[in-house]
Amino acid sequence: xxxxxxxLQGDFREHLAMVSRLGVDxxxxxxxxxxxxxxxxxxxxxESTTALILMHNFGLIEPIRKLAKNGMPIMGTxxxxxxxxxxxxxxxxxxxxxxDITVRRNGxxxxxxxxxxxxxxxxxxxxSFHAIFIRAPVIERVGPAVEVLARLxxxxxxxxxxxxxxxxxxxxxxxxxxxxxxxFLAMASSSKIIENKP
Amino acid sequence: MVxxxxxxxxxxxxxxxxxxxxxxxTNAEQAKIAEEAGACAVMALERVPAxxxxxxxxxxxxxxKVIQEIMNSVSIPVMAKCxxxxxxxxxxxxxxxxxxxxxxxxxxPADEAHHIWKHSFKVPFVCGCRDLGEALRRIGEGAAMxxxxxxxxxxxxxEAVRHMRAVTEGIRRxxxxxxxxxxxxxxxxxxxxxxxxxxxxxxxxxxxxFAAGGIATPAxxxxxxxxxxxxxxxxxxxxxxxxxxxxAKAIVVATTNYQNPAIIAEVSRGLGExxxxxxxxxxxxxxxxxxxGW
Numbered sequence: 001x002x003x004x005x006x007x008l009q010g011d012f013r014e015h016l017a018m019v020s021r022l023g024v025d026x027x028x029x030x031x032x033x034x035x036x037x038x039x040x041x042x043x044x045x046x047e048s049t050t051a052l053i054l055m056h057n058f059g060l061i062e063p064i065r066k067l068a069k070n071g072m073p074i075m076g077t078x079x080x081x082x083x084x085x086x087x088x089x090x091x092x093x094x095x096x097x098x099x100d101i102t103v104r105r106n107g108x109x110x111x112x113x114x115x116x117x118x119x120x121x122x123x124x125x126x127x128s129f130h131a132i133f134i135r136a137p138v139i140e141r142v143g144p145a146v147e148v149l150a151r152l153x154x155x156x157x158x159x160x161x162x163x164x165x166x167x168x169x170x171x172x173x174x175x176x177x178x179x180x181x182x183x184f185l186a187m188a189s190s191s192k193i194i195e196n197k198p
Numbered sequence: 199m200v201x202x203x204x205x206x207x208x209x210x211x212x213x214x215x216x217x218x219x220x221x222x223x224t225n226a227e228q229a230k231i232a233e234e235a236g237a238c239a240v241m242a243l244e245r246v247p248a249x250x251x252x253x254x255x256x257x258x259x260x261x262x263k264v265i266q267e268i269m270n271s272v273s274i275p276v277m278a279k280c281x282x283x284x285x286x287x288x289x290x291x292x293x294x295x296x297x298x299x300x301x302x303x304x305x306x307p308a309d310e311a312h313h314i315w316k317h318s319f320k321v322p323f324v325c326g327c328r329d330l331g332e333a334l335r336r337i338g339e340g341a342a343m344x345x346x347x348x349x350x351x352x353x354x355x356x357e358a359v360r361h362m363r364a365v366t367e368g369i370r371r372x373x374x375x376x377x378x379x380x381x382x383x384x385x386x387x388x389x390x391x392x393x394x395x396x397x398x399x400x401x402x403x404x405x406x407x408f409a410a411g412g413i414a415t416p417a418x419x420x421x422x423x424x425x426x427x428x429x430x431x432x433x434x435x436x437x438x439x440x441x442x443x444x445x446a447k448a449i450v451v452a453t454t455n456y457q458n459p460a461i462i463a464e465v466s467r468g469l470g471e472x473x474x475x476x477x478x479x480x481x482x483x484x485x486x487x488x489x490x491g492w
Binding site: 014090105111116132 | 199200201202203204206207210211213214215216217218233234235236237238239273274275292295296297298320321322450451454455458
């Protein structure tokens, strides 16, 4: 099994280290050819506008869309969630547009509003998860086919799944807790990808 | 329980900036050009370092009006500079809701003996350094991100290279040392022992380290990345060049693809004039910005 981490900008090394720690082969993806033969792709946190501009520059948008439609598991964290969303507010931007959710960029406010909190995630064994939110997006709408995996105490959805796609508003890669990565790797190992050539 | 202003969210924002370019801007229009070029953050200033250097006199925190106009014009993080030791300028910037404060030698120091105690702020700070000891002193005071000082406003990358190599050499030395040598190294470097000891165990700085001070071309940015920088600050290098938008885009692409000379060659083509450069040896020693702070 091999997992790719989109390595245009942001904390991609932390995701690569997480996957390595779990004993799975991984590759930093900067071009479409590096998407070939993957069993799953992680889109990291970072500045969403920067990564999006670079994705357009390097012709990565269409290949990733195609792989997602062929069933490849993709997990996006924070900026990665913004890239996966079909609709993005503040400002409106053209993303990969794969998940039926609407997200508002910097929905919790500026950096001084960034926060940490322990949250229960029902799909995970072993108690609550320490979630770090940094200028995080807020999910404002969840489509009928989207499953909510976790919510804040005020009921805002912060982790969602739609078939082969998972999006998190926070950063498990900044903690030492590997459970969400293990969850994603389990999805990747059991997924049926029709064709993993971009 | 919700916790804000923690070490985790401060250092975490710096993690999100990695692999990116932070650009100096002096108005909303420049901020938009930087954002559209792919900057991962902008530094709001009244004047870029080359102009501060030319103007002389006392350089202070920018007018809050300028900073707010820039904050309102882009959706990427906005940083601003305060003077070394001027904790009230930092309080003002925090009150404005700035995303990151640069306690910067580019401005005229307000305190020659003390830097700001940054742990008491909710907003994260970045500070300049010339070697590992200086980096660890600033981290000890609460800097959530470090950058080389370089020599700002010169368009000459030589000092940034010197400082990055000094940090890397310091790390190698601490990692290779035996435990009984750590206290002596901490004493010699003037660095907090706990941070030296932590570095000995982890092999890396506890915060992100960017390059700054003199970066003017895509190749300069890639050079600093290959020397181990987590990302780059470009000050005067963009808006003092003949084609800021094209140069900004090229530096962003070169920073992401710093290990790919073919891509750096492609984006470096026909960018027009870089900013005029200064030979560091021609600058009188009392005018060197990197010597400010300790």
